[in-house]
Amino acid sequence: EPGQRRHVALGSIVNVVKTVVRAGDLVCRHGEDDVVVLVPDTSPEAAVRLAGRIETSLREAPEALSAFIRAGLAVAPADGTTLEELVTVARARADQHPCICHPPEPCSDCRDQPGAPAVH
Incomplete structure (x- = not known):
C-alpha cells in the first residue's frame, strides 16, 4: 500500500540522515511527508554543505x-524563530527552485542547467 511504502521510505531517510549529522543536531519527521533537520549554530554555507x-x-x-528528496533551507532567526515558520520558508524555497543554493535567487546552475544537482 502507498501509505506504508511512504512511511518506510521516510523512516529509511531519517536513519540515513542521522548517520550524517552531528550528535547535537535533530532529525525528525514533520507532518506526513517531511523530514526536518535542525542544525543549531550553523552558518547557511555549512548547512548547504551538510545538505550536500x-x-x-x-x-x-x-x-x-x-x-524522494526535495529540499529547502531556512535559517533562524532571519527566516523565523519557530519550527513552523522555518518549515514554511524551507518549503517555499524548495518550491521556488530545485536546488539548495544561496536563497532567495536560484544560482546560475539552476537557471542555466535544468536538472542540475540538487545541492551545489
Missing part, C-alpha cells in the same frame, strides 16, 4: 532514497 553530504548519502543508499 545528506544528498550524497541518500543517493548512495541501497534503497535509492534520493528519488
